[in-house]
Amino acid sequence: MADPATGPAVPPPTPATEIGSPKEAVGGWLQTLRTGDIGSLPIIIGLVLIVIVFQSLNPTFLNAFNLVNLCLQIAALGIMATGITLVLMLGEIDLSIGSVSGLAAAVLLVTHVDHGLAPLLAVLIAVLVGTLVGTLQGSIFARVGVPSFIVTLAGLLIWQGVQLRVLGEQGTINLPPAGTLVRWAQFSFVPRWLAIALAVLVPVLYLVFSLLTRHRRASAELPVTPLWLPIAVAVILLVLLQLIVAKLYLDRGVPWTFVFMVLIVVFFDWLLRRTAYGRKIFAVGGNIEAARRAGINVDAIRISVFALCSTLAAVSGVVAAMRLGFANQQSGGGETLINAIAAAVIGGTSLFGGRTRRYAPLLGALVIGAIANGLELLSLSSDVRLIVTGTVLLAAVVIDALVQRSRTSHGR
């Protein structure tokens, strides 16, 4: 009945209901914007501020060489943050991800370098170790009922110990400098033509899917977003991606590891928001009793999420080892764990479960990575970096808490 091309479809007016009136449709749309996509706005503004500050302090911050480095640096962080985001969605915590990534790095190096396994096989074994660890920790948490904080705190120690045992006397193992793994993580970049093509394809696909969904909604006589919105988003996305690609190809270009990380973030965002499995994660994080009554197998969700988180931690450890070209007793130690949790939280993932913003791990990793990178350029040592990172983390959580409070105080 409503012409899809002329704005919001108006459902048949029903006297006794407020649902679907044009005013409500617009209101609902604004609401979605407020709680959904626009919700990442504070982080993006924060990121822009960080860029402005570091660029004014050191003009090399925004040059192509440094930006490519930044892409290489945050790949491992973004992958680990994706995993911990899933666990935080349940309202749980996994403190062992740093140790697991270190263990995976050690396993990769020992199997590949010492035992001469093929690179891909060694990677597979290292990642499976992560899956195994996660399944074990998740099972102890879900079936025995030990709090996840305790299980994974024990894991933090145990897996670090196993990592030291795996490395043995050697301490540090180096990857062959010209080997496949090092080449892939350090020196392999997307060909320029492909990067440009992808930067066109992504906005086009976005537009096509948005318009298809819009058309389906209009056919179902549901309220739809105005036509200009997906077009505007697609155009902005196109310009932005082309600018980034143009800039990065002044230097080496877009690293494959960065593309790999973005694909992981996007895939898990889709999994969380668009599939029944993701919906179950939201439900368990929101109200576990409701989830149980709805017939959701809470134990299975918990175990699978911990398994996924540790798997991603292992992948992250593998990527980090391949980029650095070695693994040692410090791999996965230090700030690895805290940075991943900080990235997830800065990106907009609630520590209380059930809430995360779109692409939180990517945005959070960009913020954390940009700060670390910028401070390094300024030759400031880790004392300043820790203080600044901690302050940004606190600011992100405070902003989130304030937004949350205003949302609840405004009620409906």
Add this chain to the structure above:
Amino acid sequence: MSGGREPILALRGISKRFGAVQALTDVDLDVYAGEVVALVGDNGAGKSTLVKVICGVGPPDAGTITFAGREVRVDSPHAAQELGIATVFQDLALCDNLDVVNNLFLGRELRRGAALDEVEMERRSGNLLRELSARIPSVRLPVASLSGGQRQTVAISRSLLGDPRVVLLDEPTAALGVAQTAQVLNLIERLRDRGLGVVLISHNMVDVQAVADRVAVLRLGRNNGEFRVGEVTNEQIIAAITGATQNVVSERVARLREQTAGDDPLAAGGPEGGA
């Protein structure tokens, strides 16, 4: 009204025991399609136990359950849902972080390939709420931002998605304001108009009188009377709930009467009005 028809749900001789406590003894209950039965009783009368028997959470020790003319075993919540018995518990079990559509379809999401079919779920949610004339500002609002009455509406609507034939509502108006209570009572009437059998557990005699067709009273785990609304006063129901002849109120009246009768024979009829 439902005299000659067969009940959709019939319980006969239901008994249930928890250790030393006999929670239910030989309880009967009939629920007819297109009828609201109020199940009332004091705290500890066995209402909750009976609800658990019906919805499969706590199967009975003895007695039979007949659903649509067929004797059935209801030994799990899943079995109850399969039969077409939906239950809305007092704690509504909604996910605050999910919107109305996602709560309605929680655990029975519609899919389109690997992904969820949000469009179809939203369309059906809108239709369902419209049919029930439920007032929800937008089906895409998170449930956290809804009022108590709206949350109750969402919970009740959700129970209808499985196409049940009997709906159990546990204290649906508890903790609601006047307007919101009216909203929920309207919804209950619409469930009846759809031909559902509704079992309403309530403490509120005003609500019971307003919306129920029949009142079944439980007292100390036994049937203690059944009334047709319109032919019964609140006082009669309360008398059945509390046990007309042996409650503190009647004992007090009797005692006062005895005392005054002894002290002053002339005032014998007096205290009745004041008691």
